[in-house]
Amino acid sequence: MLAEVGAESVEDLLAQIPASVRLDRPLNLPEGLCESELQRHVAALAERNRPRDAANFVHGGGDRVCFLGGGVYDHFVPAAVDEIAGRGEFYTAYTPYQAEASQGSLQAFFEFQTLVCRLTGFTVANASLYDGGTAAAEAALLAIRETKREGRVVVLGSVHPEYRQTLSTLLEYLPADVVTVDCPNGVTDVAAVEAALTDDTAALIVQHPNFFGNLEDAERLFAAAKAKGVISVQVFDPVTLGLLKSPAELGADIAVGEGQGLGIPMQYGGPYLGLFACREEFLRKTPGRLIGRTEDADGRECYVLALQTREQHIRRGKATSNICSNQGLLALRATVHLALLGPQGLREVADLSVRKTHYLADRLCETPGVTKAFDAPFVREVCLRVEGGARGLLGTARAAGFDLGPALSRFPAELFPAEMRAEELVLVAATERRTKQEIDLLAAALSDDPAATPLDRGEPVLAVA
Template sequence: MRYLPLTPDDRTEMLATIGAGSVDALFRDVPAQVLNPAFEGLPPHASEMAVERHMKALARKNLSAGDVPFFLGAGAYRHHVPASVDHLIQRGEFLTAYTPYQPEIAQGTLQVLFEFQTQVARLFGTDIANASMYDGSTACWEAIAMAGRITRRDGVVIGPIHPHYLSTARTMAKFTKDEIRELSPALIADAGDDAVIGMIDDKTSCVVVQYPDILGRIPDLAKIADAAHAKGALLVTVVTEPVALGLLESPGALGADIVVGEGQSLGVGLNFGGPYLGLFGAREKYTRQMPGRLCGETVDADGKRGFVLTLSTREQHIRREKATSNICTNSGLCALAFSIHMTLLGGEGLDRLARINHARAVYAAEKLAAIQGVELVNQRGFFNEFTLKLVGHDAREVAHRLAQRQILSGVALGRLYPDATDLAEGLVVCVTETCTDEGIATLVAALAEELA
């Protein structure tokens, strides 16, 4: 039963009030081809049974990550997610929970977020962390905006980060007038630390560096942090693979002022592009400039431990001009999944998982680099992701042919950077604990055949 509260006369009166001749006039700025696209071959209607049959046929064309050798990464990672994670997040008190505005009836939700913040802060090596954000790319932009408020500057230096993160920053900078200068990745062994440092000047508000970067290389954060601080700028570190911090030194310990990232690889899993989970940590002195919500621990009137929503800097909570963000809704359920997975792993478990990932990646890289016509770009080391240069071959075409052979070999840089011809030979390969010796051997043999 549809609920239509407005009569035709109501709509006519409303349109007259705003000066529109019809409802269609409200969409006049939308291009016609987008507003009313022609779906070729799609009938105007079909029975429910026919639609189900058609959709199942389409679904069968998908190649499931768990059914074939899978080496895709570049910002979205496949790890084993314990079954208990999915079981626990579907409990009614979690699945239906909303923002805990009333602490007296939301102690469970608040405690979960408090524990999540603690885990992220310890993982990132920062003093504080917020109660999560939409995803890594928007968290990256929020860090840039936050750095601008702190330093009162509008120059931004961005190293070789994921192009989707860079695209988000560029889009938002159109409205804030921030001047972004980025360093594009290159298929060379050097991580480009000196090139990033050379771009910093007295107008720079922050330097944004991915750790590891889009090619899997590990920048010298301490060196970049010292250079940024010498110019009065902040260091923003982006982490797309949090498992790496089980083995690498935390960004905060190396001098990062703000650390952001994507939490998808812990607890959330791959889900056709979403939902994702933004992580955000910073130094304590910058707390009031941090976007999002912050849950805190306190005691109630009886002296018992309790939790409250300590800081809410979103525009719906305070005056718009005082808000730090209007896009910082936390991903509560994904944050819970992340926190449960982290709790199940513990510190030792995360360290062991990271070591397994690195060992598997080193083994695969050695085997793949031995193929004639393949060069390993990451000569200075990597975590679980590395870049291969397929000399004389477009990596997009090779990856497509391997996919037809039921092998998802990696992410071609030409797909991420379609206009960069110097990156066309690059293939980013990710190896996690889910990759088997058999799967690696299958990739090695197939890639050798394709390049022969």
């Protein structure tokens, strides 16, 4: 190949690359392994994984019980979701660039859009984005284009820190600055937000319920944004919409969220599913792709890629986004999951998650040195303060077979106010999968007398009423 291109060595091929950006040492990699050695090595790595499935949990056994929060939750996934999403025509299908060849996928995406509109109260939803963080950033970019204000994007400090990092990354080389309004008390002061909304502000981004699980005064915040001509964006949790007002009812202009809780396993942090819905006036500026339903020349119902204003199809300067695909398989899982639940099922999942999380918070606060970090009302997740630091409590729980977190110390310190003392804070959540017995066992494991377990008192395994 070198002879064919007229080069004497591989080094000649790299001559155009400046020496300052070239690696001048071998890669920091171990020596190669033969196939049998590699299999043993990979098997040893796999054995280090601790499954979080607690379906067969026995006190002292090997399975884990998951009380993890922070935007990813251990919800029950019906078997029908795996069965339908695993069908070959869906599981191996590529992104449908040619609508006529992908009617099944297009119909599924159309139904996904319809369900997201039903959830959020809006009339427009796209066929999904990569995850909640990129969806929030795309909403900010839409607001900048729509308002033609390139001064600033205001984001609450109670928005997920990883979403804020994604937003800052995507806006780094654009004129708009990201301005964060701190929330040292677990919710944001409306007056502080009003003061931050200037005439050159394009968007206000509010997470409700917020990263700490608390309820923001969303209606007042969105009303304040509207008064200044600022586009308001709500980061929502789709499961909590079984109980709470929809983003449209609260007065938001755009709703974005993470769809992991809708039939998608926790799976090592991804891939997940970005949700995006908005008012109809933003239709042509919506990122990604939108599926439409129409009729063909013979009058038969069919589905088409109705709108995909992205760089791959139109002039770059006119593109709404560089998002070039959608999370098709995960959108299908969410569609099947929501269709199985229905409105009443979603309400029951949300209600059970809220009740169990409150019971979990009450039981854990019986542990010496553990208190609720904030006085604000919370929903399906709670932030706890552990005197002296959360690391010890997490280690004790982990040794007993329980996974809690995330600890706020895992995020960069500058993302939280100094007075919040992030090293003492930890998030915990209980979904509909958790039982009263599991919560009581966790509380017992963290108490001074771990032998006094609920099993000793003969308490049955019941959902928290």
